[in-house]
Amino acid sequence: MLRSRYRGHMNSPPSKDCPTIAAIDLGTNSCRLLIAKVEGQAFQVIDSFSRVVRLGESVHTTNRLTEAAIQRTIEALRICQEKIENNKVCHLRAVTTEACRRAENSDDLVKRALNELGLSIDIISAEEEARLALSGCAGVLNSRIPFALAFDIGGGSTEVMWLRINEPRRLHRRRFPVIEVIDCISLPYGVVTLCDRYNNQSYDLDIYNEIRHEVAKLLTEFSQRNNIPATMARQKVQMIGTSGTVTTLAAISLNLERYDRRMIDGVSLEISDIHRMCAEIFALNQEQRAHHPCIGAGRTDLVVMGTGILEGICDTWPVPSLRVADRGVREGILMELVKEMYPSKSVHPRFVKK
Structure with a gap:
């Protein structure tokens, strides 16, 4: 039921x-x-x-x-x-x-x-949160690349998963990759918790680099135990991100005057462009970020914390590009509700756009 x-x-x-x-x-x-x-x-x-x-x-x-x-x-x-x-x-x-x-x-x-x-x-739990987020954003994975790093930069934590993308199977005249979670980690850093940690002060470059370094340090052991650098060297790894931070960067890269999910979901960002845009956001003052059409007054501090976390992830795993998913836990819940309606079938609902 x-x-x-x-x-x-x-x-x-x-x-x-x-x-x-x-x-x-x-x-x-x-x-x-x-x-x-x-x-x-x-x-x-x-x-x-x-x-x-x-x-x-x-x-x-x-x-x-x-x-x-x-x-x-x-x-x-x-x-x-x-x-x-x-x-x-x-x-x-x-x-x-x-x-x-x-x-x-x-x-x-x-x-x-x-x-x-x-x-x-x-x-x-953090594990169920990661599972739902993965279920929601699985549709943007490239089935031809056998491994993936997937992350979600949240308000209170950042969830990271190491995935194996198995041979796609055909369901209802479409082919869907079979995704296996090899390992996952929950980092105690989110955009809100970091704002609280630094008491919403003006963030100088030392603070920003501290965040970036701490994230990379926490990910190093996870990366080594899964032999991710060696897999990356064979060009077998893709990376997808779902969060307000990455969708904001996607909107900026497209020069959008207002946010449009249809334009964002599935966009690929070059890692070099990510670092450039993060630096540009950091260089803006509070007022400039507040008036930026892709940021807004309510997120002037949050976006800086998010880009610090994101750069720490990209420092650890410098893959060529990042795939942006404007979907996550909500979509994962909807997909599971649909699956429960068809328990005898391996249903992988597609996203239908208006």
Whole structure:
């Protein structure tokens, strides 16, 4: 039976007659919702919502969610609940990640969401978070390259996976790669936790390079135990990234005046261009970043922390290019909900664009 997580329309039995499904990803920085119609064994996104809530502010130093952060999050979840109600969602899963894993009082938020909004939120492990993100972004992997590094720079942590891409198999007249997770690591660095760590101060080059170096240092043992440098030397490794940091760089590279997911998802960025754009972002002052069409006032500090993490990853693994995925945990949840509807088949839903 499909997981039913909302008290509104959740009492109806599972139906394959074009049901409406939804996924909420409540991260350390943002609250994000996707609502989709299931069409056959695929889905089409019909509504979405995203808001910066900074749920994890101060968690790095206090191990507690602040009342202000909880209230901001409840307000964002209320909008999600209204959209779920208006779209007559039948099946929903809502998850939360690093901030609630770390916070001693995460139950306060979970109980308020359930009691006030009827939303049941799962606090998932770093491993499940990585698995869902991989499920969501697997469609951008190149099946001709046998290994992949996949990462997600979040608000509270950064998840990195080392993958084997096995021989594609044919399903429903399409070919999909079979992905094996060889190893994974969760770094205790995210854009919000780093902002808290440095107390939102003006970030000089020493601080930036410290972040970059610490990330690379943490990844070195992971890289060596999996013999990744040798595999890279044989040109057998691709890299994909999913996060606001990498999608921002993709938007900048395309000179977009406003963000357009259809233009971003699947874009390849040369590593040399990534380092150049990161340096350009760092050189901007707060006001310039606030007025940048691809950054905005709410992300002036977050984007600098994100580029520091990203450059640490690229320093460790200087592959020729990075594939950008504007998808992740939400899409992974939707795909798993669809798979649960077809348990007797190996379903790999495709993304249907409007």
